[in-house]
Amino acid sequence: MTHSLHREGTLESLEKDYVLFVYPARGFNYKGSAPKVRRLVELLYLAGPVNMCVTTLRRNMYSGVKPEEVLESIKVEGARVFSVFDSREKVKDALIRIKQADEGISIMVSGVTDSVRELSAELGIEPYMINLSLGVHGRTDLLPPPDIREFTTMCGHGVVSPNLVRDVIRRVRAGKVTEWDGSVIIAEPCACGIYNPVRSAELLREKAPLYAVDRW
Amino acid sequence: MMIREELCVGCGRCQPYCPTVAIRYDGLKSIIDQDICYECSTCLRAAHCPVDAICESPNVFDHPRDLRRHFSDPASRHVATGIEGRGTEETKSGDVTRRLPPGKVGIAIEVGRPNLGMSLRDVQKITRAIARAGIHKIEPCNPIHSMLADEATGDLKPELLGERVLSAIIEIEMEKGQIRSILKTLKEVAREVDSVFCIDCFMVVEPGIEIPGDVLEEIRAEGLSWRPNAKINMGLGRAWE
Numbered sequence: 481m482t483h484s485l486h487r488e489g490t491l492e493s494l495e496k497d498y499v500l501f502v503y504p505a506r507g508f509n510y511k512g513s514a515p516k517v518r519r520l521v522e523l524l525y526l527a528g529p530v531n532m533c534v535t536t537l538r539r540n541m542y543s544g545v546k547p548e549e550v551l552e553s554i555k556v557e558g559a560r561v562f563s564v565f566d567s568r569e570k571v572k573d574a575l576i577r578i579k580q581a582d583e584g585i586s587i588m589v590s591g592v593t594d595s596v597r598e599l600s601a602e603l604g605i606e607p608y609m610i611n612l613s614l615g616v617h618g619r620t621d622l623l624p625p626p627d628i629r630e631f632t633t634m635c636g637h638g639v640v641s642p643n644l645v646r647d648v649i650r651r652v653r654a655g656k657v658t659e660w661d662g663s664v665i666i667a668e669p670c671a672c673g674i675y676n677p678v679r680s681a682e683l684l685r686e687k688a689p690l691y692a693v694d695r696w
Numbered sequence: 697m698m699i700r701e702e703l704c705v706g707c708g709r710c711q712p713y714c715p716t717v718a719i720r721y722d723g724l725k726s727i728i729d730q731d732i733c734y735e736c737s738t739c740l741r742a743a744h745c746p747v748d749a750i751c752e753s754p755n756v757f758d759h760p761r762d763l764r765r766h767f768s769d770p771a772s773r774h775v776a777t778g779i780e781g782r783g784t785e786e787t788k789s790g791d792v793t794r795r796l797p798p799g800k801v802g803i804a805i806e807v808g809r810p811n812l813g814m815s816l817r818d819v820q821k822i823t824r825a826i827a828r829a830g831i832h833k834i835e836p837c838n839p840i841h842s843m844l845a846d847e848a849t850g851d852l853k854p855e856l857l858g859e860r861v862l863s864a865i866i867e868i869e870m871e872k873g874q875i876r877s878i879l880k881t882l883k884e885v886a887r888e889v890d891s892v893f894c895i896d897c898f899m900v901v902e903p904g905i906e907i908p909g910d911v912l913e914e915i916r917a918e919g920l921s922w923r924p925n926a927k928i929n930m931g932l933g934r935a936w937e
Contacts, residue, residue, distance in 0.1 A: 483806060483809055485923065510937065511936075585932075590925065590928070591925055591926075593905065610927070613894065613922060617892065618893055622812055632810060637862065638862050641712060644713055
């Protein structure tokens with residue numbers, strides 16, 4: 481999850497990619513957090529996330545899990561929530577609802593800093609900390625190319641394989657899957673549910689025609 | 697992870713799912729190279745093997761191989777911290793825990809990210825370099841801390857060095873005046889490791905997400921810059937326990 485600050489892409493593309501975490505703190509506000517987290521998940525659903533996962537189930541929105549099953553699962557203290565929104569307006573809507581609910585659980589937003597700064601000012605929210613990305617270092621020559629990393633860095637833990645992205649590009653080019661279905665396939669390994677399939681489908685539309693892929 | 701040879705039909709469906717290209721054909725069937733496998737479970741969880749040939753390795757929870765699972769499977773609860781994930785709650789609940797005081801700066805080194813993973817020998821190169829630079833305190837809540845043999849030298853326990861992890865996070869805290877020296881050290885060790893790492897720099901902000909100018913100056917002075925996107929703690933949490 482830490483890696484959400486390292487999502488790669490153009491500014492225009494990153495404007496369609498806001499990650500929001502709900503994070504109780506062990507020893508500080510774990511006790512009694514379950515109903516509060518459950519309420520926050522209800523509010524997140526109302527704001528229209530494009531993906532979401534709660535640690536009590538570890539199933540993303542495209543796994544077939546129903547909202548009522550997700551909510552029902554939040555019975556243990558300390559459940560954490562990972563979600564992603566495809567527009568500044570939607571994440572703003574989520575923050576308005578969260579601020580009004582005032583449940584006291586930590587909220588993180590990963591996104592374009594200037595935009596988060598603007599919407600915080602609009603909503604009267606005073607952010608507390610920032611985590612800046614100072615880039616990738618070391619054997620960068622071993623990395624997949626930047627256009628593939630725009631997909632893979634949407635999964636912070638690195639379990640979205642560059643070869644899966646290439647495989648889906650090949651299948652999109654061959655007309656075997658749509659850009660959306662291909663994005664849902666790529667999203668599945670991401671166990672935190674912060675892979676953004678809407679942005680991914682746009683990237684596939686943009687990049688698939690540029691590839692000539694025989695296998696992967 | 698393993699593929700049961702007697703069940704595998706050789707369709708190759710699982711192969712592109714592996715983040716480390718550990719799955720390949722051996723003759724007509726897919727096999728998983730046990731040296732390369734990170735035990736991240738992605739193939740088992742997401743590849744939907746049509747004949748259920750993918751299974752856990754029998755030694756996945758034997759120490760030290762269990763480190764592969766704890767550091768590489770996002771759904772695995774780490775034995776050292778009791779939480780899922782490779783790091784700590786760091787900035788995520790900083791508004792509640794106040795673990796990092798105003799005026800100090802945290803640096804997190806996300807080893808193996810993005811995409812590549814890293815040998816623990818390479819992790820040790822980084823922990824040693826940090827120790828040589830004068831930082832002898834790696835965040836004690838972080839699982840890397842439990843792997844140290846000697847905090848003064850940055851040496852990891854020797855029995856762990858043969859393992860590989862998909863990602864791990866080394867977290868350190870410092871005064872603002874130490875940032876430049878640590879960044880210089882990290883740039884130097886970047887030339888020694890056989891993988892990649894990302895650098896995070898986190899701190900308490902002033903109103904309006906105003907980043908302390910002296911911190912930015914230290915980063916610039918070392919020839920580094922920061923991405924336009926960041927992770928921001930919105931300051932909406934509070935403690936009640």
